[in-house]
Amino acid sequence: KSCVALQLKKPKESQMSPEEELQSNVSVASSSPTSNGISRNASGGLKEHNYLGLSDCSSVGSSTLSGLVEDDKATISLKATELTLGLPGSRSPARDTDLNLLSPAKLDEKPFFPLLPSKDEICSSSQKNIASGNKRGFSDTMDQFSEAKSSVYTEKNWMFPEAAATQSVIKKEVTQNIPKGQSSTTNNSSSPPAAKAQIVGWPPVRSYRKNTLATTCKNSDEVDGRPGSGALFVKVSMDGAPYLRKVDLRSYTNYGELSSALEKMFTTFTLGQCGSNGAAGKDMLSETKLKDLLNGKDYVLTYEDKDGDWMLVGDVPWEMFIDVCKKLKIMKGCDAIGLAAAPRAMEKSKMRA
Amino acid sequence: ALAAREKKKEEEEEMNYFPDEVIEHVFDFVTSHKDRNAISLVCKSWFKIERYSRQRVFIGNCYAVNPVRLLRRFPCLKSLTLKGKPHFADFNLVPHEWGGFVQPWIEALARSRVGLEELRLKRMVVTDESLELLSRSFSSFKSLVLVSCEGFTTDGLASIAANCRHLRDLDLQENEIDDHRGQWLSCFPDTCTTLVTLNFACLEGETNLVALERLVARSPNLKSLKLNRAVPLDALARLMACAPQIVDLGVGSYENDPDSESYLKLEAAIKKCTSLRSLSGFLEAAPHCLSAFHPICHNLTSLNLSYAAEINGSHLIKLIQHCKKLQRLWILDSIGDKGLVVVASTCKELQELRVFPSDLLGVGNTAVTEEGLVAISAGCPKLHSILYFCQQMTNAALITVAKNCPNFVRFRLCILEPNKPDHLTSQPLDEGFGAIVQACKNLRRLSLSGLLTDQIFLYIGMFATELEMLSIAFAGDTDKGMLYVLNGCKKMRKLEIRDSPFGDTALLADVNKYETMRSLWMSSCEVTLGGCKRLAQKAPWLNVEIIDENDNNRMEQNGHEESQKVDKLYLYRTVVGTRTDAPPFVSIL
Numbered sequence: 001k002s003c004v005a006l007q008l009k010k011p012k013e014s015q016m017s018p019e020e021e022l023q024s025n026v027s028v029a030s031s032s033p034t035s036n037g038i039s040r041n042a043s044g045g046l047k048e049h050n051y052l053g054l055s056d057c058s059s060v061g062s063s064t065l066s067g068l069v070e071d072d073k074a075t076i077s078l079k080a081t082e083l084t085l086g087l088p089g090s091r092s093p094a095r096d097t098d099l100n101l102l103s104p105a106k107l108d109e110k111p112f113f114p115l116l117p118s119k120d121e122i123c124s125s126s127q128k129n130i131a132s133g134n135k136r137g138f139s140d141t142m143d144q145f146s147e148a149k150s151s152v153y154t155e156k157n158w159m160f161p162e163a164a165a166t167q168s169v170i171k172k173e174v175t176q177n178i179p180k181g182q183s184s185t186t187n188n189s190s191s192p193p194a195a196k197a198q199i200v201g202w203p204p205v206r207s208y209r210k211n212t213l214a215t216t217c218k219n220s221d222e223v224d225g226r227p228g229s230g231a232l233f234v235k236v237s238m239d240g241a242p243y244l245r246k247v248d249l250r251s252y253t254n255y256g257e258l259s260s261a262l263e264k265m266f267t268t269f270t271l272g273q274c275g276s277n278g279a280a281g282k283d284m285l286s287e288t289k290l291k292d293l294l295n296g297k298d299y300v301l302t303y304e305d306k307d308g309d310w311m312l313v314g315d316v317p318w319e320m321f322i323d324v325c326k327k328l329k330i331m332k333g334c335d336a337i338g339l340a341a342a343p344r345a346m347e348k349s350k351m352r353a
Numbered sequence: 354a355l356a357a358r359e360k361k362k363e364e365e366e367e368m369n370y371f372p373d374e375v376i377e378h379v380f381d382f383v384t385s386h387k388d389r390n391a392i393s394l395v396c397k398s399w400f401k402i403e404r405y406s407r408q409r410v411f412i413g414n415c416y417a418v419n420p421v422r423l424l425r426r427f428p429c430l431k432s433l434t435l436k437g438k439p440h441f442a443d444f445n446l447v448p449h450e451w452g453g454f455v456q457p458w459i460e461a462l463a464r465s466r467v468g469l470e471e472l473r474l475k476r477m478v479v480t481d482e483s484l485e486l487l488s489r490s491f492s493s494f495k496s497l498v499l500v501s502c503e504g505f506t507t508d509g510l511a512s513i514a515a516n517c518r519h520l521r522d523l524d525l526q527e528n529e530i531d532d533h534r535g536q537w538l539s540c541f542p543d544t545c546t547t548l549v550t551l552n553f554a555c556l557e558g559e560t561n562l563v564a565l566e567r568l569v570a571r572s573p574n575l576k577s578l579k580l581n582r583a584v585p586l587d588a589l590a591r592l593m594a595c596a597p598q599i600v601d602l603g604v605g606s607y608e609n610d611p612d613s614e615s616y617l618k619l620e621a622a623i624k625k626c627t628s629l630r631s632l633s634g635f636l637e638a639a640p641h642c643l644s645a646f647h648p649i650c651h652n653l654t655s656l657n658l659s660y661a662a663e664i665n666g667s668h669l670i671k672l673i674q675h676c677k678k679l680q681r682l683w684i685l686d687s688i689g690d691k692g693l694v695v696v697a698s699t700c701k702e703l704q705e706l707r708v709f710p711s712d713l714l715g716v717g718n719t720a721v722t723e724e725g726l727v728a729i730s731a732g733c734p735k736l737h738s739i740l741y742f743c744q745q746m747t748n749a750a751l752i753t754v755a756k757n758c759p760n761f762v763r764f765r766l767c768i769l770e771p772n773k774p775d776h777l778t779s780q781p782l783d784e785g786f787g788a789i790v791q792a793c794k795n796l797r798r799l800s801l802s803g804l805l806t807d808q809i810f811l812y813i814g815m816f817a818t819e820l821e822m823l824s825i826a827f828a829g830d831t832d833k834g835m836l837y838v839l840n841g842c843k844k845m846r847k848l849e850i851r852d853s854p855f856g857d858t859a860l861l862a863d864v865n866k867y868e869t870m871r872s873l874w875m876s877s878c879e880v881t882l883g884g885c886k887r888l889a890q891k892a893p894w895l896n897v898e899i900i901d902e903n904d905n906n907r908m909e910q911n912g913h914e915e916s917q918k919v920d921k922l923y924l925y926r927t928v929v930g931t932r933t934d935a936p937p938f939v940s941i942l
Contacts, residue, residue, distance in 0.1 A: 201444035201851070202826070203710060203742060203769050204800075208501070208527040208555070212636065213662050213711070215582075233445070246445060308534070 198251060207233045207246070214250065232322060236262060238299075238330035249322040255314055262301065262330065302329050373398075377406045386411045405429055412436070413846075413871050415453060415477065416896065419929045420461030431470045432496075433462070437477035439874050439923055440824075441849055443501065446876055446921070448902055450936040453477040456486075457934075463490035471496035471522075478502070484509030488516035496522035496550075506531035507556065514540035522550035524577075532558030539564040548572040552579035554603045554634060562588045570595040576628075579603025582636045587615045593622035601655075602626070604634035620645045633657035633683075640668035650675030654702075657683040659709045666720070670695045680704045680735075685711040686721040686742060693725035697732025705738040710769060723750035726766075730757035737795075738763040745776040746803055751785025755792035764789055765800035771827040771852070774804035781805055787812035790820075800824040810834035814841020825850040835859035839866050849874040857884030864891045872925035880922055883915030888924070889942035896931060897942040898923045 214232045232249040252258045301313040304327040313321070313328070380403055383389055393403040409432040412418060423430075437453020455477045462469055469491040479502045487494065494517045507530065513523060514537055538561045541548075548568070553560075560583040569575060569592050577600060578592065584605035593599065619642070623629075629649050638661050653676050658669060666689045673679070673692070679700040686708050688696075696703070706729060708721055723746045729736065730753065737760050746768050766786075774781055782803040790796060790813050797819055801809065805828035813820065814837035821844050829835070835855040838848065839862065848870065856879030867873060882899070889897040900921035931941045 199771065199852075201441065201446045202771065203767055204444050204824075204826070205710065205742075206443045206501070206527065207445060208529065209660075209709065212660055235449075246449070 234303075234325055234327050236328040236330070239332050247328070249325060254318050255321075259301070262328075300331050302331050303327060304329070373402050376402050380406055384409070408432060409471075410434070414925050414927075415455075415458070416932050417871070417925060417927045417929075420458050422929065424461065424465045424467060428465075428467065431468055432473070433458070433469065433471070434473040434475075435477060436475045439476075439849065439872060440847070441851065441874055441876070442476055446851070447923075448900065448936070448938065449478075449503070451900065451939060452932065452934055452936070454934060455479050456483045459483050459487050459490070463487075467491075468493055470494055471498075473498040473500075474502055475500040476502065478504040479509070480504050481506055481509035481512070485512040485516075488512040493519060495519055495547075496524075498522060498524040498526070499528050500526040501528060503529040507533045507535050507537045507558070510553075511535060511537035511540040514538070514545075515542065518542075518545070519547055520545060521547050521574075523548070524550050524552045525555055526552065528555050530556055532556050534558040536561055536564065538568060541568050543571070546571050547574065549574050550577040550601075551575065552577065552603065554579040554581050554605070554636075556581045556583075559583045566591055566595065572596075573598070575599065577601035577631075579634065580605035582606050586619060586642070590615060590619040590622045593619070593626055597622075597625040598628055599626055600628050601631040602629060602633070604632070604638075606637045616642065616645065620648075624648050627652070629653070631655035631657075633660075635661035635664065638664050640664050643668055643672050646672065647675050651677060654678055655681040657681075659683040659685055659707065661685070662687075662711060666692050674699055676700060678702055681706075683707040683709070685709050687711045689720040690722055690725040690728070693721060694728045694732075697728045700733060702735060703729075703733040704735050706733075706736060707740040708742060709740075710742040723747050726750060727753050727757075730754040734758075735760075737761055740765040740767075740800075742767045742769060744769055745773065746782060746785065747775045747777050748780060748782055748785035748788075749775075749777070751782065752788040755788035759792040760795065761789065761793040762795050763798040764793065764796060765798065765824070766802055767800065768802040771802070772804045773802075781808070783808040783812065787816075790816045795819055798822040801828055802826060806830050807834040807837070810837040814838055817842055819844055821845060822847040823849070825853055827852045829853045829855060832856055832859035832862075836862055839863055843869075845869070846871045848872075850876070850878060852877040854879050856880050857887075860884050861888055861891075864888060867892060867895055867924060868926050870926070872923065874921075874923050875919075876921040878919075878922075880919050881915060882917045882919055885919055885922060886915070886942050894926060894928070895924050896927050898935070899940045899942065900938060901940070902938050 211233055233246045234249055236245045236247055247258070247261060249258070252261065302310050303313050303321070303325045304310050305324040306326060310329070313325075316324075376399070380389070380392060383392060386409070389403060389407060393400045404426050406429065407427050408430060410423065410427050410430050411434045412423070413436050415435045415437050423433075435455065435458060437455075438447050438451060441447060442451070453476060455474055459472075463486055470493050472487065472494075473496075479499060484505055487497070489512075497513060497517075497520075505528075510523070510525075510530075513520065520541075541564075545568075549572075551568075551572075558581075560581060562584065565580075565584070566588070569578065575596050576598065578596060579601070580589065580592075580603055582605050584592075586606065589604060593602070623645055626649060630652055632646065632653055632655070635643075635658060640663070643664065650672065656673070656676060656679055658664065658672075661669075662685065664687075666687050669684065669688050670692050673682075673696055677699060680702050682696065682700065682703060682705070684692075684707070688708070693708075696706075708725070711720075721741070721743050723743065726739075726741055726743070726746075727750050729739075736758050739761065740763075743766075746766065751766075768782075775785070783806055786799075786801060786805070786809050790799065796817055799813070799817065799820060799822070801824065807830045810829060810833070813823070817823075818841075820842045823838065823842070823845065825848075832855055834853070835850070836859050838845070839859070845866075851874075855875065860875070860880050861884060885897055885899060889895065899919050900923060901919075935941055
């Protein structure tokens with residue numbers, strides 16, 4: 001039975017049995033391989049999912065949530081965990097009230113680390129509002145691209161530290177950094193004082209302590225009107241890379257930012273694998289080079305959740321994702337095909353019902 | 354005749370007037386590592402006696418020596434302490450794969466059949482394989498203490514539980530452990546009744562409460578029990594009821610509004626714990642339940658509420674007001690300056706205070722300032738050790754603190770915003786910190802922050818004669834700063850510097866200095882690759898490591914190589930040369 005790569009993760013705090021029931025019914029319905037998109041998914045592997053393609057996915061989810069109180073988690077869960085067939089990015093704003101599961105999904109062929117955005121993904125203005133308040137994120141850069149040519153895009157948006165041309169852009173990004181850990185979705189919380197750029201390893205507090213405090217704050221019902229403090233470090237490994245890294249999930253506000261950051265961290269490695277033409281490799285990426293890279297090796301971003309299961313990144317709203325993500329792994333697309341299998345995701349959602 | 358001549362020669366050469374056994378017995382009373390090291394330098398015969406009788410060995414840098422040499426010198430060792438990664442690894446400045454693997458040590462110890470009873474590791478990489486090997490290789494193994502380690506899972510703990518028949522201590526402090534939610538606690542056999550310390554507070558997963566209660570019930574010697582988040586309040590009450598002899602308790606989860614029956618049971622159990630002296634945990638805590646602990650507060654000497662993010666200032670103060678005998682207090686800055694005033698007036702026996710930031714974003718939500726620090730210094734005459742995170746400081750406050758408390762041994766002040774000056778005068782904080790180093794003649798550890806010029810380093814070089822560890826961040830103006838320290842602090846052992854303008858001149862000024870130190874860390878400073886290479890050439894007994902995560906091939910790039918700034922430099926003395934387990938992004942020059 002071919003299955004859709006649908007994932008439903010219940011947030012820890014949710015207590016919504018009626019909705020759960022609704023969704024489990026829904027999940028049963030969608031498991032039949034009727035839609036064109038579905039079978040293509042299963043056999044075509046993961047190429048067709050754009051888990052990291054856009055900040056759109058979480059931004060869209062987030063943008064509709066922006067009016068909600070931050071700790072109104074039940075509502076977030078309802079809308080955000082709605083099972084859909086569509087790619088995260090293709091969801092229309094009206095979707096959240098629309099429980100029509102079988103609305104046609106736009107299954108584009110997109111790579112997971114879309115270093116070259118497709119021209120189709122024009123952000124909606126609502127996303128722009130979200131992003132504008134934050135560090136210059138994916139959607140901003142996307143907008144620019146939709147007008148410009150790809151070479152401009154690569155120069156401006158994939159900011160390698162060594163690239164002189166992007167120096168000013170980096171500085172700008174750093175200085176307009178909003179304090180990490182703030183939820184990008186809440187416009188109603190008091191805006192923080194002057195944003196400070198985050199310095200690695202400062203203040204000198206052990207990651208263990210940061211993580212523990214962060215978990216504690218997250219679990220408390222009362223947030224005291226303050227955003228979750230502290231960092232949330234998770235390990236990131238990449239198949240074939242000689243070392244693993246750690247990222248602070250709270251320092252990003254959406255999937256796009258996470259994707260960019262991971263890109264930066266692991267690009268030197270992937271480019272190293274490219275071989276020829278090392279000169280251009282470190283600093284600038286040529287369009288053709290990237291295409292080659294991506295066609296040659298698809299990488300998928302996966303995460304291990306609190307249950308110990310490996311899931312594909314990108315299907316749940318950002319807030320929920322950082323709640324459950326314990327570890328990240330960049331896998332080769334072919335290795336991750338098994339993760340797309342819906343039975344496990346289905347089982348999980350049923351178990352929770 | 355030959356034998357007689359030799360004996361006479363021996364007698365003349367020896368300083369001993371007693372048989373070896375007597376000397377050895379005397380040595381038994383000398384326990385500190387420093388003292389034993391000193392003894393071993395007196396003469397050959399003392400060296401020999403000392404090495405055969407040394408049972409506890411401390412190795413501050415696991416790469417300074419290797420297992421072979423360890424075993425050759427101390428064949429009778431029973432306890433080994435090893436430290437791996439440099440201190441700044443705590444703050445994510447050292448990549449995970451840098452090193453510090455315990456496996457080769459355990460393998461060598463296992464092969465040598467040494468009677469290992471205790472292993473204490475800090476900042477090392479420990480695997481399940483290592484733990485399994487450890488558990489099977491030493492029949493008398495009693496004590497495992499892991500601090501800030503990583504690389505293992507609860508499966509490794511299961512091996513320890515199952516195979517170490519005489520396990521006394523399993524103490525896991527702030528490690529990163531993959532919790533497989535297995536049944537490691539059930540792996541303790543029913544015959545295991547020897548536990549004295551059980552600390553698994555850092556485990557994130559669920560805990561088998563039944564197995565835990567049974568284990569505690571059959572451990573009459575249990576003195577220290579630190580639970581993880583997954584142990585709820587009613588289980589806590591039952592546990593305390595079976596272990597009234599407990600001295601050191603780490604509370605896991607402390608729910609909101611437990612039903613009154615659970616609460617009453619807890620109260621009753623706590624009252625019976627008359628030996629309780631140390632309290633910690635409260636990862637998820639309902640402030641109302643803290644009052645259950647009030648009856649035993651007057652006995653407490655150690656209180657760690659630094660993870661209790663949910664307890665606000667007033668409840669903390671209510672608890673602390675009962676703790677008149679407190680010697681050690683770890684707390685969050687949510688206690689506020691007012692709370693610290695209460696501490697100062699209540700805790701007259703206070704020796705060590707740590708105030709951690711509750712809001713790590715540094716967005717101005719801070720609750721403690723220089724006032725709290727001054728109050729503490731005025732009220733607590735026995736204070737010798739402090740770690741204080743705050744938003745602002747003044748020279749005047751530090752000068753007052755120095756006057757009030759000339760006994761500091763450890764003084765670590767972290768002003769959250771780098772380069773922040775005295776907030777009243779806008780001056781650098783040289784004079785304030787200077788007063789501290791001048792007044793505190795026993796100062797062994799110092800961490801600086803705020804706006805600082807070369808001047809503070811001049812003061813440190815002049816006055817901090819006992820200083821062993823110095824942490825510098827975003828400070829100083831020129832190489833002179835670092836030179837003052839290297840020239841002045843004769844007892845310096847660990848120097849760690851980040852984001853400060855010290856370069857090759859300072860680095861290379863006195864190469865032999867590094868032989869007297871354990872290690873030097875410099876990151877985001879002005880030292881160049883060329884400078885580091887020259888250093889490595891001059892000092893072959895140093896491992897000069899360049900850590901460069903960004904580009905494995907940077908070292909081989911053409912042109913301007915020598916003047917390239919080094920992102921992270923870590924150097925340390927060693928008697929065993931270049932290590933062989935360095936990952937590709939570490940170059941050892």
